[in-house]
Structure formats: structure tokens, C-alpha cells
Amino acid sequence: MQQVHAPVTFNRPLTGDYWLIEVEAPMIADDLRPGQFVNIRIENSLAPSLRRPFSVYRVSPDRRRLQVAYKVLGQGTRLMAATMPEGGRCDVIGPLGRGFELPADAKRIAVIGRGIGIAALPTLVDEAVANGTEVYAFLSARTEPNLVALDIFAQHDCPVVTHTDDVAGTGMVTDQLAPLIEKLAFDAFYVCGSNRLARATHAMAGKLGIMSQIAMEQHMACGFGDCHGCVIQVNLDPGGREQGFREVCHYGPVFDTWEVIDACA
Ligand SMILES: Cc1cc2nc3c(=O)[nH]c(=O)nc-3n(C[C@H](O)[C@H](O)[C@H](O)COP(=O)(O)OP(=O)(O)OC[C@H]3O[C@@H](n4cnc5c(N)ncnc54)[C@H](O)[C@@H]3O)c2cc1C
Ligand code: FES
Numbered sequence: 001m002q003q004v005h006a007p008v009t010f011n012r013p014l015t016g017d018y019w020l021i022e023v024e025a026p027m028i029a030d031d032l033r034p035g036q037f038v039n040i041r042i043e044n045s046l047a048p049s050l051r052r053p054f055s056v057y058r059v060s061p062d063r064r065r066l067q068v069a070y071k072v073l074g075q076g077t078r079l080m081a082a083t084m085p086e087g088g089r090c091d092v093i094g095p096l097g098r099g100f101e102l103p104a105d106a107k108r109i110a111v112i113g114r115g116i117g118i119a120a121l122p123t124l125v126d127e128a129v130a131n132g133t134e135v136y137a138f139l140s141a142r143t144e145p146n147l148v149a150l151d152i153f154a155q156h157d158c159p160v161v162t163h164t165d166d167v168a169g170t171g172m173v174t175d176q177l178a179p180l181i182e183k184l185a186f187d188a189f190y191v192c193g194s195n196r197l198a199r200a201t202h203a204m205a206g207k208l209g210i211m212s213q214i215a216m217e218q219h220m221a222c223g224f225g226d227c228h229g230c231v232i233q234v235n236l237d238p239g240g241r242e243q244g245f246r247e248v249c250h251y252g253p254v255f256d257t258w259e260v261i262d263a264c265a
Contacts, residue, residue: 191214
């Protein structure tokens with residue numbers, strides 16, 4: 001884990017409500033594993049006082065630069081968009097947390113994401129494709145412009161199914177995965193950005209007896225296990241007989257879905 005005052009190489013609108021910032025941070029980018037995150041502080045501002053956590057969206061091929069796709073939501077992300085221009089600096093700590101596990105012999109995986117949760121997936125997809133693993137993507141958002149990373153999935157020729165609330169209505173994108181699991185063998189599922197999708201993914205993975213993992217989001221402060229500000233209740237066994245507490249920043253943000261689904265009494 002490193003703290004760097006990284007030069008900003010660009011910071012611009014991406015699509016829909018989202019912006020994309022890229023910083024030069026080789027000491028973080030080189031070590032980063034898919035699913036890990038960074039914690040960003042707004043410099044030259046007393047507020048917000050806490051850093052803001054973000055998944056790493058992409059690492060450059062030379063592993064010197066990293067990108068974060070962020071939704072402009074509140075004070076922190078508004079200031080990120082307004083005060084970190086190209087040529088400026090970004091105070092960033094990372095890589096943080098535990099990332100996704102990709103089985104070395106995985107032949108085919110499905111990634112399922114909603115909204116800005118999709119931002120946690122491209123680094124996993126890059127690694128999977130480099131390993132020769134086939135990736136199917138199931139992406140959903142409120143509206144089409146809020147589907148991020150479509151270009152990255154297209155670049156890798158991944159089959160992509162999308163679902164947007166404004167067009168497709170109340171169903172879920174995983175409704176399209178359900179018939180596919182009868183025909184194709186999947187080795188693992190990865191889900192981010194929606195509890196509903198996580199629940200459906202977990203049920204399908206259970207039926208198939210394969211691994212399924214989820215990248216969790218939680219309010220955070222330190223980001224590295226010191227303050228206990230991000231604790232959630234988890235199952236300690238797949239049957240959910242015993243529960244315990246885990247810091248999302250330190251033990252996660254990636255969990256097996258059985259650890260978090262139905263973990264709260
Ligand atoms: C591990 C991790 C990875 C993340 N990756 C991304 C990412 O790649 N892109 C992205 O846009 N966002 C991501 N987030 C969420 C991001 O941290 C928040 O959107 C950001 O902190 C909002 O800061 P703000 O000051 O703009 O908004 P605030 O003013 O702090 O909050 C605005 C609203 O968002 C809610 N909110 C803020 N943070 C969270 C959170 N962590 N979970 C649930 N609700 C929250 C607040 O309750 C409030 O209603 C991630 C969060 C975590 C924990
Ligand atoms: S944010 Fe401090 S322990 Fe997780």
C-alpha cells in the first residue's frame with residue numbers, strides 16, 4: 001500500500017453521470033489486483049474530511065497509470081470533477097483490500113454489474129481474457145448512457161447482454177443468464193452494484209456448484225482496516241449457521257456471495 005500525490009493525466013466526462021480520471025501512479029498500478037480499490041483525498045479542501053474509495057477501472061498496459069470511473073454524486077465527487085484537472089495532482093492511497101479470485105483453469109466466467117458497480121469489472125475482464133478465459137457480461141443501469149465500459153467489453157469481443165430500466169422495465173439482466181447456464185458451462189460468477197443481482201447470481205451459482213463473488217460497497221474512512229468504520233455482518237460458513245463481523249475495506253471489498261447473502265439476522 002502506497003500514498004502518492006499522483007499527476008493527473010486526464011479527468012473528463014465518460015458517459016451518462018460518470019467521469020473518468022487517470023493518474024500516473026506506477027507504485028500503485030503495478031501491484032494492483034482486479035477488484036482492489038484506491039482511496040482518494042480532495043487536496044486543498046477541508047471538506048470532505050474523509051477520503052473517498054473507488055474501484056480501479058483500468059490499468060495502462062505498462063502498469064504506470066490507473067483510471068477511476070466515478071459517478072458525480074456528492075461533495076467529494078463534485079470536487080474531484082471540478083478541482084483535479086489534467087496537470088494537477090491527486091492524493092491517492094492504494095492498492096487496498098482483497099480483490100477477485102480468478103481460478104487459473106477457468107474456461108468461461110460471467111460478470112454481472114449494475115450502474116457504477118460495473119466499474120469494478122474491467123480489470124478482472126482484462127486479466128481473464130489475458131488468461132484465455134471467455135467472459136460473458138450482463139450489465140444493467142437506469143438508462144443506456146449509464147452503462148459504463150461497453151467499449152472495453154467490445155474491445156475484448158465479449159458477448160454482452162444489457163438491461164436498462166427505461167427500456168426493459170422491471171426484469172433483471174440475470175434473467176438472460178438463467179437460460180444460458182443450461183447450455184454453457186461457467187466456472188465462476190462475479191457480481192457488483194446490486195443486491196438483487198447478487199441474490200440471483202448467488203442462487204444460480206449454488207445450483208451449478210460454482211464460485212460466485214461480489215464486490216461490496218460500504219461507507220469507509222481509513223480504507224485499510226484501522227478505524228472499523230466499514231464493518232458488516234457476514235456468514236462464517238456457507239450454510240449461514242454462524243455469523244461474524246468483517247471490515248469491508250480490509251477483508252473485502254470482494255467476498256464470496258455466501259458470506260454476505262442473508263448474513264444479517
Ligand atoms: C470499495 C468501493 C469501491 C467504490 N468504487 C466506486 C467507483 O468505482 N465509482 C464510483 O463512482 N463510486 C464508487 N464507490 C462509491 C464512492 O466511494 C462514493 O460514491 C463516493 O464516496 C461518494 O462521495 P461523495 O462525497 O461524492 O458523496 P457523499 O456526499 O459522501 O454521498 C452522496 C450520497 O451517496 C451515498 N454514499 C456515499 N458513499 C457511499 C458508499 N460507499 N456506499 C453507499 N452509498 C454511499 C451517501 O450516503 C449519500 O447519500 C465505491 C465505494 C467503495 C466502498
Ligand atoms: S474504513 Fe477503516 S476499517 Fe474499513
